[in-house]
Amino acid sequence: MKLFPRFNYFIAIFIYLLVIGWNVWWTFTWLYHQRLRDLAEEGSSRLELYVTYLQGVLEKYENIPELLANDQALINLLNDHDNPEKIDFLNRYLEKINNVSNASDTYLMDKNGLTIAASNWKGENPFVGQNFSYRPYFKEAMEGRLGRYFALGTTSSLRGYYFAYPVRQNDSILGALVIKINIDSVENNWGREDQTFIVTDSNGVIFLSTNKDWRLRTLTPLPKVLYQSVVESRRYPDASLESLDIVREQSIDSGHIIRVKLPKDNTSKKFLLQNTVMQQAGWTVQILTDTNRVERFVFYVFLVISSVLVLAGLLTLVLRQRRQRKLDLRCFEEQARKVLQQANEELESRVSERTKALTKMNSLLRKEIDDRRRAEIALQNTRSELVHAAKMAALGQMSAGINHELNQPLAAIRSYSDNGKLFLQKGRLEDTMWNLEHISELTDRMAQIGVQLKQFSRKTSGQMTTVPLHGVIDGALEILGPIIRKSAVKIDVLLQPENIKVCANLVMLQQVIVNLIGNALHAVEGLPIQKVGIRACPKEGKIAITVDDNGTGIPPEHLPHIFEPFFTTKQSGQGLGLGLTITERILHEMNGEIHVLESQNGAKFLFTLEEA
Numbered sequence: 001m002k003l004f005p006r007f008n009y010f011i012a013i014f015i016y017l018l019v020i021g022w023n024v025w026w027t028f029t030w031l032y033h034q035r036l037r038d039l040a041e042e043g044s045s046r047l048e049l050y051v052t053y054l055q056g057v058l059e060k061y062e063n064i065p066e067l068l069a070n071d072q073a074l075i076n077l078l079n080d081h082d083n084p085e086k087i088d089f090l091n092r093y094l095e096k097i098n099n100v101s102n103a104s105d106t107y108l109m110d111k112n113g114l115t116i117a118a119s120n121w122k123g124e125n126p127f128v129g130q131n132f133s134y135r136p137y138f139k140e141a142m143e144g145r146l147g148r149y150f151a152l153g154t155t156s157s158l159r160g161y162y163f164a165y166p167v168r169q170n171d172s173i174l175g176a177l178v179i180k181i182n183i184d185s186v187e188n189n190w191g192r193e194d195q196t197f198i199v200t201d202s203n204g205v206i207f208l209s210t211n212k213d214w215r216l217r218t219l220t221p222l223p224k225v226l227y228q229s230v231v232e233s234r235r236y237p238d239a240s241l242e243s244l245d246i247v248r249e250q251s252i253d254s255g256h257i258i259r260v261k262l263p264k265d266n267t268s269k270k271f272l273l274q275n276t277v278m279q280q281a282g283w284t285v286q287i288l289t290d291t292n293r294v295e296r297f298v299f300y301v302f303l304v305i306s307s308v309l310v311l312a313g314l315l316t317l318v319l320r321q322r323r324q325r326k327l328d329l330r331c332f333e334e335q336a337r338k339v340l341q342q343a344n345e346e347l348e349s350r351v352s353e354r355t356k357a358l359t360k361m362n363s364l365l366r367k368e369i370d371d372r373r374r375a376e377i378a379l380q381n382t383r384s385e386l387v388h389a390a391k392m393a394a395l396g397q398m399s400a401g402i403n404h405e406l407n408q409p410l411a412a413i414r415s416y417s418d419n420g421k422l423f424l425q426k427g428r429l430e431d432t433m434w435n436l437e438h439i440s441e442l443t444d445r446m447a448q449i450g451v452q453l454k455q456f457s458r459k460t461s462g463q464m465t466t467v468p469l470h471g472v473i474d475g476a477l478e479i480l481g482p483i484i485r486k487s488a489v490k491i492d493v494l495l496q497p498e499n500i501k502v503c504a505n506l507v508m509l510q511q512v513i514v515n516l517i518g519n520a521l522h523a524v525e526g527l528p529i530q531k532v533g534i535r536a537c538p539k540e541g542k543i544a545i546t547v548d549d550n551g552t553g554i555p556p557e558h559l560p561h562i563f564e565p566f567f568t569t570k571q572s573g574q575g576l577g578l579g580l581t582i583t584e585r586i587l588h589e590m591n592g593e594i595h596v597l598e599s600q601n602g603a604k605f606l607f608t609l610e611e612a
Helices: 003-062 064-069 072-079 084-101 136-142 184-189 224-232 292-425 429-457 469-479 481-487 506-524 556-561 579-589
Strands: 105-110 115-118 147-152 159-169 172-181 195-200 206-209 245-252 255-262 267-278 283-290 465-468 490-495 501-504 531-539 542-549 593-597 604-610
Touching: 003 064, 003 159, 003 172, 003 184, 003 195, 003 245, 003 255, 003 267, 003 283, 003 292, 064 159, 064 172, 072 084, 072 105, 072 115, 072 159, 072 172, 084 105, 084 115, 136 147, 136 159, 136 172, 184 206, 245 267, 267 292, 292 429, 465 469, 465 506, 469 481, 469 490, 469 506, 481 506, 501 506, 501 604, 506 531, 506 542, 506 579, 506 604, 579 593, 579 604
Parallel strands: 490 531
Antiparallel strands: 105 115, 105 172, 147 159, 159 172, 195 206, 195 283, 245 255, 255 267, 267 283, 465 501, 531 542, 542 604, 593 604
């Protein structure tokens, strides 16, 4: 009993598909013919424009032969064509006329068809002396009519359209004036990829075509008699006059559907062929429009409609399956809802616990960040205090030397002042002035020592500027001047080049150099020959500065600890062990580095700074 409903179901589907298939076929057939009609209307419009354009080109030159044929100079030459002077004059005259009219050639023929003057008389193949009596345009002109003809030139082998008009004297015809025009521009101006224009003569030979492979061929094979007639007229010399391989497939209201086998690539293509006749010229103008875009349009519509139908069928199946799946899923919905509810409760519990843990962790992290910020601020303050303390320690070490430097000028000032009193009492003013000048010089020297001491002792702001390295070294040597003079150490400074500039803080960089030179002075103390060297040069985009001495050097076991705070190899009371630590931190703040280099004699420190 269940077989019959199922059988009826398949029959209904079959009938439905049959109806749909017939509707689709009818729709595509109607659409194809509708697009062909649109294509035919477009082709008719372009064909009309093309014919109008051709007529305009011909009419431009149609009246020129008749106008020139009435010129008395032509009549005189035909009556006396053995006169060289008249022939030369007329050659130049026709050449000028030809240039003005923009024609291809202009020439004069006598009643026997012999060319006696031509515009191309200076060319490689002049028409002068050539006989064209076999040309139909000459025969028509000798009959008293305007001759028209299209052919290949027998002399130039170039295509051209000829106008010929009789030259009369009274009632007799003396000859004919001929104008040849070049209509190749017609093909160049009207070429389109999907449309081909062809113009055939009365014999069906294609003499104009926007497809150069079709020129001088025929649409249909020429009968033997007609072919022989075209060859004897020498209208198209050396042309094979082969016919195109055309198959007419269908006729419509405004043309024919044809298939043309293309000789170039041995393929075939369908065209819509439309034509019209130019009665005056005896030509048939035809346009072949490629139907590929119509077929492509119909094919795309077929794809779209087929896709819509397939999608509709698939959608129907999907909806049918969806309804079935809904029925199957309802029995699981309640159970799934309970499972999801239980899972949701467990997830909310875990999220709550995790949120509490993260909140606590965030509080600890914020506290740790605040502690680190305070520690960094304290570290910066401590570092600044250490630098200042090191300066004060250096000042304490230099105090003895500075006291010696100040005591000498003070003793000299006292002596000069006592002498000045005596010289003043005795009226020796010049000697008194000499003593006062020396006193002034000594006070300036003492003031300079005080300025250097004050500048060295103040705290720096940490601002980075462009600093001349030579000036910083000179200032450091001035600060250490009393110690240097007391120990008679030899300081060797070499900068390559002399005008090296670095990006640093002036006071902090001077502190670094004072620390390094001070350590070198302590290292050479007591030696018979005491040397301290300072070198600087560019290296790998930075400035490398070395300070070395000829002292006892640094033991290898002390090298790993040389930059640690409060580590010193000096005797008790001579240092705190902070100089190199402070030096390393100062250079780090100025984007620099410091290293201890291996040296055969003494110690050698290298530090680098950015070049300004």
